[in-house]
Each structure stands twice: as C-alpha cells, then as structure tokens.
Amino acid sequence: MGESRSDLLAWVNELLQINYTKIEQCGTGAAYCQILDSIYLDIPMARVKMNAKHEYEFIANFKVVQNMFKAKRIDKPIPVEKLVKCKMQDNLEFLQWMKRFWDTNYPGHPYDPVARRRGQSTEAPATLAPLAPRTTASSGSGGARSGGKTPIGGPRAGSASAVNHEHVLGLQAQLKEMSAHLEGLEKERDFYFAKLRDIEILVQQQTEKLAEEEQEDKTLSEIQKILYSTEDGFEVPEGGVAPGDEEETF
Known part of the structure; x- marks a missing residue:
C-alpha cells in the first residue's frame, strides 16, 4: 500500500515549500519536475511553469519530466494524457510512485526549492478541481431541482456568475x-x-x-x-510567377 493522500501532500509541501491542498494540483506537472530536481539538481527549472493554469502549460511541464526520465534512463511510463486532466486517482498513483523513487534515489544533500525555482509563484489554479455538475429545473416541477436542495429564494445566480467571469478571464x-x-x-x-x-x-x-x-x-x-521545389498538392497562387520568369523590382 502507498502513502495516504494527506501523507503525500505533507511530504511534497515540505520538500518543495509549496502549499498544495489537493493531490489533483500535481497534474500541472510542476511538482513532479521539482521532485526530480531535488534528486538530480539539473532540471532546467527556468522551463518549468510553477503556476501553470492551462493544459498546454501542463503538457510542457511534463515534457521536462519525460526528458529527464529519458536522460536518466528511468523505465517508467508517464500517462501524461491522464495526469494533465488533474484527476485525483491518476495523480495519486503517480505521486506514490514518485515518493518511492525519491526515497530510493535521494542522496541526502541540502535542497533549497525556492532558490532552485528562482522565486517563481507556486499558486495553483483555483479551477483545477472539476466543478460540480449543474442541475437544471425539471419541466412542470415549479422550479424544483433534482435533489430537493434549491434555496427558498431560488438558485444563487451570483455563484454561477462568478464562475463564468473567472472562466472568461482565463x-x-x-x-x-x-x-x-x-x-x-x-x-x-x-x-x-x-x-x-x-x-x-x-x-x-x-x-x-x-x-x-x-x-x-x-x-x-x-x-x-x-x-x-514544392510539396505535393501545392499550387502557385493566382497571379504568381513561375520560377525562372521572375521580374525583380528594386
């Protein structure tokens, strides 16, 4: 059995001096990069976006992890497509493996995580965890919602508006x-x-x-x-000049 979620969060927060509250936040790839850096001290931390907020940024971070695995000949598949979705179970299993790998390979040298990432902000995006599915009013039910927990004054439009505003800003x-x-x-x-x-x-x-x-x-x-030379299927644009018939204008 691997470590519990709370044990892993406490370990990664202490090691990297960050303040993650959920295992899902490791799906940005940044923590995995710096865990490896704590072992080898040669991860290009300037290329790691510690406060990544978009999936394409997560993938870029995991590219750093993949390159390090290849350079160090670490024989472990990295399920990037699953991890970047920031699901708890996928990241829990990978973080458990990373912890075992760290326990086996960390040489015991002093490590300053803040200096290594040059003071980059580690604030994780607030929208990593999937939003609760929205329920819709049932037809003919007088506005009642499935589950029977609609506030007396009706649904709170303010919370939905805040979520939409945050999504637009993102x-x-x-x-x-x-x-x-x-x-x-x-x-x-x-x-x-x-x-x-x-x-x-x-x-x-x-x-x-x-x-x-x-x-x-x-x-x-x-x-x-x-x-x-041109690629197959390429056509000279209308009005274009064929090679050899160009007229130079100076």
Whole structure:
C-alpha cells in the first residue's frame, strides 16, 4: 500500500515549500519536475511553469519530466494524457510512485526549492478541481431541482456568475498568450524568408553571369531546385510567377 493522500501532500509541501491542498494540483506537472530536481539538481527549472493554469502549460511541464526520465534512463511510463486532466486517482498513483523513487534515489544533500525555482509563484489554479455538475429545473416541477436542495429564494445566480467571469478571464489570458506566441512565430517566419530571398537573388545573379559566359555550376542548379521545389498538392497562387520568369523590382 502507498502513502495516504494527506501523507503525500505533507511530504511534497515540505520538500518543495509549496502549499498544495489537493493531490489533483500535481497534474500541472510542476511538482513532479521539482521532485526530480531535488534528486538530480539539473532540471532546467527556468522551463518549468510553477503556476501553470492551462493544459498546454501542463503538457510542457511534463515534457521536462519525460526528458529527464529519458536522460536518466528511468523505465517508467508517464500517462501524461491522464495526469494533465488533474484527476485525483491518476495523480495519486503517480505521486506514490514518485515518493518511492525519491526515497530510493535521494542522496541526502541540502535542497533549497525556492532558490532552485528562482522565486517563481507556486499558486495553483483555483479551477483545477472539476466543478460540480449543474442541475437544471425539471419541466412542470415549479422550479424544483433534482435533489430537493434549491434555496427558498431560488438558485444563487451570483455563484454561477462568478464562475463564468473567472472562466472568461482565463480565456482572455490564454488568448493574449497565444496571440503573443503567434506574433513571435510570424517574426521568425519573416526572418528566415528574408534570408532565403537573399540566397535566391545571389544564386540567380551568379547563374545569369555564368550563362553569359556559357558556363554552368551544378551546385547552383541544385540550390535553385531546392528553393523552387514544392510539396505535393501545392499550387502557385493566382497571379504568381513561375520560377525562372521572375521580374525583380528594386
């Protein structure tokens, strides 16, 4: 039998100097990363988001765990798809395994968890635990709800409104973060496209110069083939110019 939930929470809170109240909060992956760091002291903690709030952030944290398992040749499957859903039983079983692994491998050196994560906030998202299912009014029952626990004054709209407001704020924050990520990808795309365009112009100029001298360079020809190659199914956009027929505008 593994340790109880309360024992595991007490252990992980003491080891990492955090304040988790539920096993489900380990589903962010952050605690698992730092448990490994306490053993090996070489987890890239700058890549670990201690206060992750979205599933894609949880998955990024688990990627760090997976890389460490691979580097240390730890033969243990990580059910990432289940763990990131922040269900109690899945995370309880994995945390029990992590505790046994830590007991076996921790070398006993001093460990400062706050310094290792450079003071990152460890506040876990309040919406990790699944919300209780909402009950709906039965038709013809005069507004009575299944279970018979509707307040005399009717359902409390305020609590539902607060949940909806929190959900909207979370979506807005996620959208803002994704927009910033998209902007970075667009800048990276433009950067590399400009480099390829410079190479294309240089190769074209050199090829034309050799053609005037009735010479040919196979390497330049191969480079042009790579630059102008397309994937299957790709069509040149309407109004596009076929390779070799370009008109430069300076």
